[in-house]
Amino acid sequence: MDKFVTYTSVVIPMDRANVDTDMILPKQFLKSIKRTGFGPNLFDGLRYEDVGIPDADSSHRPIRKDFVLNLPRYKNGKILLVRENFGSGSSREHAPWAIKGFGIDTIIAPSFADIFFNNSFKNGILLITLSDIDVDTIFKEIEAEVGYQLTIDLENQKIIKNSGKTITFKVDQFKKTCLLEGLDDISLTLQHKQEIQDFEKTYKKKNPWLFK
């Protein structure tokens, strides 16, 4: 996984609450055997006028011009701003795969659904929980200023505005370390390889029938 470095980006405002994982990536894409390639189908039902087909080329499909991801002013945005309970519904890890595949690295919301929260961090996406008021303020600032950007500084747990104002945020220390060091859970666990091997040795002596 890439290390999560401080970056500045345009913010995409999606003014919606209770966005569920079926909206993020519709079910017809779940039979894929890959974890990549879902980016073009992120928010498929909201983004395109026709119904998406798995593995089909989406580059020439008719788009819904008014959908926020299709507006030129938010092009190449890597930060998504949404309302409460983002990511509810099914546990599909395909939802964060699609978000990451599209190029979004940070999502800011007043709250997130549990399973989606864990699945996102496992895929290098930073989820920032802010108060309703802070989220609302950013929505208004985006509307007022074309090209509005935010800087995400995970190390110091700060969001920095162009005006110089900052908002601090909380994050689980274990998850923070994983993102900053670019460690997926597996790399981190493998730092304890020796401990696992030692455990296994003792455990095998006690439970030999569990080993071939």
Place this chain on the structure above:
Amino acid sequence: MSERIGKTLYDKLWDAHVVREDDEGTALIYIDRQLLHEVTSPQAFEGLRMAKRKPWRIDANLATLDHNVPTTEYKTVEDILDPISRIQVQTLGMNTAEFGITVFGIGDVRQGIVHVVGPEEGATLPGMTLVCGDSHTATHGALAALAHGVGTSEVEHVLATQCLIQKKMKNMLVRVEGTLQAGVTPKDVVLALIGKIGTAGANGHAMQFKGLVIREMSIEGRMTICNMAIEAGARVGLTGIDEKTIEYVKNKPFAPKGDNWEKAVASWRELKTDDNAYFDKVVEMDGSLIEPQVSWGTTPEMVTSISGIIPDPKNEKNPVKASGIMRALEYMGLEANMAIKDIPVQYVFIGSCTNARIEDFRAAARILKGQKISSLVEQALAVPGSGLVKKQAEKEGLDKVFIDAGFEWRNPGCSMCLAMNDDKLPEGKHCASTSNRNFEGRQGAGGRTHLVSPEMAAAAAIAGHFVDVREILNG
């Protein structure tokens, strides 16, 4: 004298598998067995390949096909008509071959639903930690194993490290005392429990079942109740060890043999909750009062007894619940205050990881013997949970009972439980189903699922609507 608080079975299983634990309670737990199937494993194998990692312990993994396979006659993977399903099935074959993992593929008599196959092969053993990329992994807790579902990233994590990053859950006790009436089954016990505590009633807890009803229950019955612990929000369901557990495991292909068997049994005898153990939550039920259950709505907690009526949203004070009932009744095409016995049944499905073991087919066959399904029933499926269950049933002549009654006797797989294969419940049709989830569209877009026991499904098949199986058994 200091008072020592005892340990629950879950505490003991957890403690025996902690590799390390940090100050915030994040622990590395050693995993003894991972079961794999075609839907949630492809991306995990792809991840291993991309990172150039090898599985930590190949012998800890076992794979089978279940979600996507047809249940009609088929010989090779080419016979799977849906091209995307076919690719998932082929991919499991390629991945297991590449990494040297044992797989029960097409044509293997051991192939079947992952949660039927594991215990049947002795791949699930008491005292184990066991995971699978499927929420119904709770099933295996019936053998006093710590078992739960995981996401695809976690499947990969276990493949690569033999461990899982976990925080410990809380302990919940469900005690069911008394004696079940004839015609009341483990499925009814767990449905009644979910009706009582709700689908989020056990969130964050490992759920252990105790009491006379559980002690008297067969191992397969215990699997049925542990299977549906997740439907009450508990990722883990558990029952303690007893002679039945040991007898069940004995001589299974993957079970220990010889000296190892004696050693294993001695260690397994400790796998029960101490008398003075602490539970964060306790639920008591009187088994003798439980009636056969039928779900009427679109979550498993929307369930009542066969003698009951469909609730009226007007009587529900909680506005969120009232609107939930209204939405469910609209989807199900049912009216408030209607008797459960008046719900028509056009489809019957006996199968799934909840109820597709040999005892389930024996029980349903007892009701069906010498009977015919109603002309109102358009399709009735009997789908054994594995090739071995099917073989055993055929040896006992059960297939003939089902076929003579008008059922289709199928090949093993997840089948109509989840509509990822050719077996789908059509829109608007009511199905008496022995599966575990009655969500909107679960068995097919627009399909209307009613969760019941195998006996109740068989009785509904004969009548064309729900009936009280106790009345049939009592003549």
